[in-house]
Amino acid sequence: MKSFVTALFLGAFACIGAAQAQQAAYVWTGMGTNVPNSSKCPTYKMEIDVTVDGSAVKGQFQQEGRDQRHFEAVADANGAFKTKAQVGGGGSMDVVGSIKDGTVILDGYCKFGGKLTKK
Numbered sequence: 001m002k003s004f005v006t007a008l009f010l011g012a013f014a015c016i017g018a019a020q021a022q023q024a025a026y027v028w029t030g031m032g033t034n035v036p037n038s039s040k041c042p043t044y045k046m047e048i049d050v051t052v053d054g055s056a057v058k059g060q061f062q063q064e065g066r067d068q069r070h071f072e073a074v075a076d077a078n079g080a081f082k083t084k085a086q087v088g089g090g091g092s093m094d095v096v097g098s099i100k101d102g103t104v105i106l107d108g109y110c111k112f113g114g115k116l117t118k119k
Helices: 004-014
Strands: 024-031 045-053 056-063 068-074 080-086 092-098 104-108 111-115
Touching: 024 111, 045 104, 045 111, 056 080, 068 080, 068 092
Parallel strands: none
Antiparallel strands: 024 045, 045 056, 056 068, 080 092, 092 104, 104 111
16 A cells, blocks of 8 residues: 555545544645745745544644734545635735645735645
8 A cells, every 4th residue: 555645645535434534634834936926025035734533633833922812624535625724914825725635725915835745
């Protein structure tokens, strides 16, 4: 069988009636990329922590020097998830990802994310 991560992804979404997959934790850390009308994003460092428990996806993210924020989503049968996360000033960021592909993207005032690494 492939790595534990592959087994987790397949087990979480392909096994009907089987025991729920174990909880797994992942992280992405990096710099932002610009979106229209922004220019400072490559100077902003972000850490995104994602925990997967079955189809439940919970995340916390924190841009260096700012408050920690969170999101929650439910992955579909293909492992994809999409939600919104509230940020300062009443704004929000779109959160999209795939458990199957091990990715997460925050898209709002800047774009952050990519391939997740297992903790």
